[in-house]
Amino acid sequence: MAVNNIWVFSQANGDEATTASLELLTKARSLGGTVTAFVAGVAGGAVAALADHGAAKVYETGDLAGALPGAAVSAAMQAVIDGGDVPDLIMFPQNYEGRDVLSRLSVKLDRTVLTNSTDITVDGDSVTVQTPIFGGSKLVNSTFTGEAPFLAAFRPKSFEAAGGAGAAGELASAPVPDLGSTGGATVTAVHVEETSGPKLDEAAVVVSGGRGLGEADKFDMVETLAKLLKGAPGASRAIVDAGWVPYSYQVGQTGKVVKPTVYIAAGISGATQHMVGMKGAKNIIAINKDKEAPIFGVADLGIVGDVHKVMPALIAALEARG
Amino acid sequence: MSLMNVIVCVKQIPDPALPGELDPSTNTLKRDGKLILDESDSYGVEMALQLVNTAGEGSVTLVSMAPNDEVSGLRTALAMGAEKAVLVSDPALAGADALTTAKVLAGAVGKAGDYDLIIAGTESSDGYTGTVPEQMAEVLGLPSVGFAKTIAVDGSTVKVDRQTEAGYDEVSCSLPAVVSVTAGVVEPRYPSFKGIMAAKSKPVETVTAADLGVESVSWAQSISSVEDAPAREAGEIIEDDGETFNKIVDFLDNLKVI
Numbered sequence: 072m073a074v075n076n077i078w079v080f081s082q083a084n085g086d087e088a089t090t091a092s093l094e095l096l097t098k099a100r101s102l103g104g105t106v107t108a109f110v111a112g113v114a115g116g117a118v119a120a121l122a123d124h125g126a127a128k129v130y131e132t133g134d135l136a137g138a139l140p141g142a143a144v145s146a147a148m149q150a151v152i153d154g155g156d157v158p159d160l161i162m163f164p165q166n167y168e169g170r171d172v173l174s175r176l177s178v179k180l181d182r183t184v185l186t187n188s189t190d191i192t193v194d195g196d197s198v199t200v201q202t203p204i205f206g207g208s209k210l211v212n213s214t215f216t217g218e219a220p221f222l223a224a225f226r227p228k229s230f231e232a233a234g235g236a237g238a239a240g241e242l243a244s245a246p247v248p249d250l251g252s253t254g255g256a257t258v259t260a261v262h263v264e265e266t267s268g269p270k271l272d273e274a275a276v277v278v279s280g281g282r283g284l285g286e287a288d289k290f291d292m293v294e295t296l297a298k299l300l301k302g303a304p305g306a307s308r309a310i311v312d313a314g315w316v317p318y319s320y321q322v323g324q325t326g327k328v329v330k331p332t333v334y335i336a337a338g339i340s341g342a343t344q345h346m347v348g349m350k351g352a353k354n355i356i357a358i359n360k361d362k363e364a365p366i367f368g369v370a371d372l373g374i375v376g377d378v379h380k381v382m383p384a385l386i387a388a389l390e391a392r393g
Numbered sequence: 394m395s396l397m398n399v400i401v402c403v404k405q406i407p408d409p410a411l412p413g414e415l416d417p418s419t420n421t422l423k424r425d426g427k428l429i430l431d432e433s434d435s436y437g438v439e440m441a442l443q444l445v446n447t448a449g450e451g452s453v454t455l456v457s458m459a460p461n462d463e464v465s466g467l468r469t470a471l472a473m474g475a476e477k478a479v480l481v482s483d484p485a486l487a488g489a490d491a492l493t494t495a496k497v498l499a500g501a502v503g504k505a506g507d508y509d510l511i512i513a514g515t516e517s518s519d520g521y522t523g524t525v526p527e528q529m530a531e532v533l534g535l536p537s538v539g540f541a542k543t544i545a546v547d548g549s550t551v552k553v554d555r556q557t558e559a560g561y562d563e564v565s566c567s568l569p570a571v572v573s574v575t576a577g578v579v580e581p582r583y584p585s586f587k588g589i590m591a592a593k594s595k596p597v598e599t600v601t602a603a604d605l606g607v608e609s610v611s612w613a614q615s616i617s618s619v620e621d622a623p624a625r626e627a628g629e630i631i632e633d634d635g636e637t638f639n640k641i642v643d644f645l646d647n648l649k650v651i
Contacts, residue, residue: 139555139564141527141537167557171539174491174527183490183613186522199617205413210620211420217613255536255567264560276650300650312577318542318556324521325575333650335641343409344518354648355628356641362630369625372644376633384638389651392642 074193074219075104078158079126080144080169086116091164093124093232095225099162100125100236102193107158109151111135111144111168114242122240124232130245141171142253147245148172149179152220160198162191163224173224175253185213186224187324198223206343206365207350227272227328228351264317269303271320276302277331279322279349280310283338283359283378287315292382293337299389305329305349307339323348338378341366358382397448397546399441400505401475402498402513402525403434403457405466409518420616421488422519428459430466433514435473435581437574441512442474442582444546452476454508456501458494460487464597471592472584479504483601490612491520495528500605502533504598510551511571515540530571537571538564542578 077099081092092108099106108126110117118129132147152158161176163169165187177184188200198221199214215221271277278300280293290310297304305327306320322329323345334352339345341357341364349355350369357370358381367373374381405428407413414423438453445451455470455478462482471478479501486497502511511530516523530537540556546568553564553572566572584592602608631637645651 139538141539142531145531167540167555170523171527171537174524175531177492177524178495178528178531181492183492184522184524185614186491186524203622207622209415210622211616212618212620213614214617215613216615252534253531253536255570256538257565258555258562259565260563261557262560262562300645308576314577317560318575319558319560325516333645333648350625354644355625356644362632367628367630369628370630371625371628372640373628373630374633374637374641375630376637380635381633381638381641384635385641388638388642392651 073104073196074102074159074198076107076158077102077104078107078109078161080161080163080172081108081110081121082168083110083112083114083117088117088120090232091166091227093120094228094230095162095164096121096124096126097233098191098230102191104159106238109148109245111140111172118240118242120234122238123234123236125236125238126240127238129240129242131242132245132247135247137258138247138250138254139171139256139258140168141175142250142256143247144172145175145179146250147247148176150248151245152180157220159219160221160223163222165224165226169224173222177222180220182220182222183215183217184222184224185215188223188225189229191223191225203347206346228330264319268298269301271303271305271322272327272329274303275332276300277305277322277329277349277352278302278335278337279305279307279339280337281307281339282309283340284310285379289379290315292386295386296335296382299386302331307342307345336366337382339366340364341369395448395450397445397451397510398454398506398508399444399451400454400456400502400508400511401434401437401441401470402511402529403438403455403467403470404431404517405429405457405459405463406431406517406519413519415619419488420619424460428463428466430469431514431518433516433518433576434470436576436578437512437514438470438473438475439579439581440544440574443579444510444544448546454478454505456498456505457481458486458497458501460484462599467597468592469584471595472588473582474588477595478597480597480599481602481605482599486602490614491522491524492528493612495525495532496607497602497605498525499529499532500607501600503605504600509568510546511569513571513573515573515575526571526573533571535569535571536566537573538566539573541572541574544572544574544578
C-alpha cells in the first residue's frame, strides 16, 4: 500500500475556498497520488479553486442546516468510506471544525490522531508528521504505525497555497446520514466580532498586547499603534482570559497563527502558548520590562523597558512622521 | 429546584511553570514529578459547580486518568467543591494517545453514576491534542459542543455560546451532552480552608483500564525522532533609556513598513 488516496477536509465561505483548505490541498498534491477535497457544506463556486490546488474530486455534504460539523461531517465521511472510497490519509486544518470532525471520525474508524503538526512526509507506506513542542524549540517526528486511513491535523500556514494544478474537481455528493443521538446540537444564531482594518491572520504588521499592559484601557495603545502601521491588533491568551479583548484577537496555540512581516509584542512575556502562534513572523520586536522574558529569545529587536513609556513615545514619533 | 448532575473530566499535569522535559527512552513528556490540576480544567470544575448551584440540587463528579495513583490535582478540584472522583490509574496507560484516553474516560463515566452533562477543557496544557472531548462524545453516542464560552441549562437543553474564527455561535443542544469549555469561561474559585480539609476525606475510586472493559491499550503512533528546531538568530536586546523608540522607528523604516 502506498499513499495513493489523500483527502483534505475543506471549507468554503460562499464561493471562496478557505486558505487553510488550499494550503492543505497544495501539500497533499506534492505527496503524490489522488487528492480529494471533502467539503463541509456547499462547495459552490469554490470547486474551481479546490481543483486548481489539486482536488481531482470534490465531495460536498450540502447545507448542514445549522448542525455542528463534528458529528455531521464525520458521519458523511464514514458513509463514503463504507461505500468503498477508502482514503490512505485524511488531512485536517487545526481549526474548530476540522478538530471536531477529526475527533469524531477517529472513533468511528478506530484510528489514532496526530494534531498540531506543521509538516508531513510520506515514504512508501510510512507517513510521518512533525509537531513543534515546548513553544517550538523542539520538533517531534511521529509515525503512524497502524492501518490507514491515517488522520492528521495541521496548523494554519504550515504550507504555502499554490494553484496551477489543473485537477478535474469532479463534484460528488456526500450527504449527511441520520445522526441519531449524536445529532442534538444546532446553531441557532451567528455573531461576528471582526475588527476593522486588515484581518489578524493576514495582516503584514501585527501589534499584540499582553499582561504587561497592566490594565484593559491600555490596550488602546496597541490599537493605535496597529492602526498607524496599517496592521492588526492581537493579544496574548492572558488578557483574552481576563476579558480585556475578545477571543478573536488571540494569537497562539488556541488562537490564531500569524506570520506577518513585523510582529510587535508589547508587554508579552512569551509563554509557550503564545510563541507557537507568532514565532513564524519574519521580524519580531519585543518590548518588556523583564529582561529574562522568553520573548527576547526570539526577538530581532528587544527593548527592555516599560511599555507605558516606550509605546507612547513610539506612537508620537510615528504620528510626527505623518 | 431541579436535579443537575455534572461530570467533569480533569487532568493532572506537570507544573507548566517548570520547563518541560522529554523522557530520553520514550520521547514522551516526563510526568513523574509532582502533578497539579491543569488550570484549563479549573474552569470546567467551576462551571459545573455553578450549574449545579443554579439547578438547586445535584453533584459534580470528576473523572481522570493517570499512569500512577497521583491524586493531588484531584484533591484541588474536590476542594473547590466536587463531591467525588473516579481515577483510572494504570501504568499501561502511560503515553496513551487521545483515542485511548477518550475510551478510558468514557468507561470511567460509566462508574460515575447518573449525569446530565459532561464538561471537559478544550485541550490539556501539556499534550494539547485537543480531541478527547469530542472523541468521548462519539464513544458515548452523545451530542457535543466544543469551545464553549458560556453554558446555561434550560430544562433538557443546554445553551452554549461557542467560539468561532470570527466571533461566536449560539448553539442549542439536547442533554445529556459533552461540552468543552475554553479558559476564561468563568473565574475559578480558590479552594477555601474548609474545602481543602473536606477534600481529604472525599471518595476517590481508583480503577484500572481492564476494570472498565478497555482491553486494548495500544496506540498506532510512535515517535521516531526529536530534533531541535532551527533557532532564530539572536537579535539586538537593549535597555530603554527613553530614546529606544527611535530604534524601533529605524527598524520599521528599514523594512519599508513605514
